[in-house]
Amino acid sequence: MKRQDFYFELPDHLIAQQPAKQRRASRLLVVQDAQCQDKSFADLIDFIQPNDLLVFNNTRVIPARLFGKKATGGQVELLIERITGDNTALCHIRSSKSPKPGAVLRIEKVFDVEVTGRQDALFEVKFDATNTPLEWLEQYGHMPLPPYIAREDADEDKERYQTVYGSRPGAVAAPTAGLHFDEAMLAAIKHKGADIGFVTLHVGAGTFKPVQVDNISEHKMHSEWLEVQPGLVEQVAKARELGGRVIAVGTTSVRCLESASVDGELKPFTGETDIFISPGYQFQQVDVLLTNFHLPESTLIMLVSAFAGYEATMSAYRHAVAAQYRFFSYGDAMLVFKQNRDDDGI
Numbered sequence: 001m002k003r004q005d006f007y008f009e010l011p012d013h014l015i016a017q018q019p020a021k022q023r024r025a026s027r028l029l030v031v032q033d034a035q036c037q038d039k040s041f042a043d044l045i046d047f048i049q050p051n052d053l054l055v056f057n058n059t060r061v062i063p064a065r066l067f068g069k070k071a072t073g074g075q076v077e078l079l080i081e082r083i084t085g086d087n088t089a090l091c092h093i094r095s096s097k098s099p100k101p102g103a104v105l106r107i108e109k110v111f112d113v114e115v116t117g118r119q120d121a122l123f124e125v126k127f128d129a130t131n132t133p134l135e136w137l138e139q140y141g142h143m144p145l146p147p148y149i150a151r152e153d154a155d156e157d158k159e160r161y162q163t164v165y166g167s168r169p170g171a172v173a174a175p176t177a178g179l180h181f182d183e184a185m186l187a188a189i190k191h192k193g194a195d196i197g198f199v200t201l202h203v204g205a206g207t208f209k210p211v212q213v214d215n216i217s218e219h220k221m222h223s224e225w226l227e228v229q230p231g232l233v234e235q236v237a238k239a240r241e242l243g244g245r246v247i248a249v250g251t252t253s254v255r256c257l258e259s260a261s262v263d264g265e266l267k268p269f270t271g272e273t274d275i276f277i278s279p280g281y282q283f284q285q286v287d288v289l290l291t292n293f294h295l296p297e298s299t300l301i302m303l304v305s306a307f308a309g310y311e312a313t314m315s316a317y318r319h320a321v322a323a324q325y326r327f328f329s330y331g332d333a334m335l336v337f338k339q340n341r342d343d344d345g346i
Helices: 041-047 133-140 176-180 183-191 230-241 251-259 299-308 310-322
Strands: 027-032 035-040 053-057 059-061 065-069 075-083 088-095 104-107 111-119 122-127 168-171 195-202 224-228 246-249 269-273 288-292 333-337
Touching: 027 041, 027 310, 035 041, 035 310, 041 183, 041 333, 053 230, 053 251, 059 195, 065 133, 075 104, 075 133, 088 111, 168 195, 176 288, 183 195, 195 230, 195 251, 224 251, 230 246, 246 251, 251 269, 251 288, 251 299, 288 299, 299 310, 299 333, 310 333
Parallel strands: 027 333, 053 195, 053 246, 059 168, 246 288
Antiparallel strands: 027 035, 065 075, 065 104, 075 088, 088 122, 104 111, 111 122, 195 224, 224 269, 288 333
């Protein structure tokens, strides 16, 4: 398939710039058997059955954006991609000229970060050892809002661009399907007789990287770190035994579950994944997907198309635009049921 097959027209005013006033105040588009139903997010509970297992990504967004100056006085912006050691990290650097190894960057007139090398597009940096990188970020970092949110981060984003259950710091982008859940909704799920489990995938900035090849089979996916623990594997097995479904909350949870499946069997896994899921992929673990609306021609809309079927997915997106749903990270959600027939191509 071609990248252009996943294009759709999206008016700028539908790109959500602010979160809903309340987490569960978003809308919910339900896509099942190629049909669309317009619901509110609070209605999600009606589609959850006893013995289902909802799998959430418990990563926590770090305030990964830092601002400073080079020794020459030029402005510099760092986006920490991954903390790699006690005082080291990999990051993206934006400046008029790329700094060379040995360059010292002064951050917020308080501490220094030294550039020590390169790994492809990423810079290796070493932080002032007075604090750990995470401690420096917590004090002076800004929340890394996505590039399509055309405003500076605000104090509100420290809490709203974060799931209520996020417990493992490391992501530079939120697993946005989880942003809709509050504690009351989590309690309602358990009261319904469903179970809740957690995986971890630290979302990297590569999630926003556009597909640049025309033939999507030639796309090279970025790598992200994930962990699927033995307890989650046991929860999935129990849900299957009781006749329940596995509901993945977000595409990152899908990537975790599918990456940890070997010959159809889910096993504990810790490490990197560069899995690219597109139409034609046979899902091993996921029965239902809760997700936000994604960018045109992105790997994420390709994943949804693989799950729900290409025609059903693109039709649902056209419906969402016509019905004025709010798109992307702070936007509305869709509940997608796995296709019942082969609908992978055009």
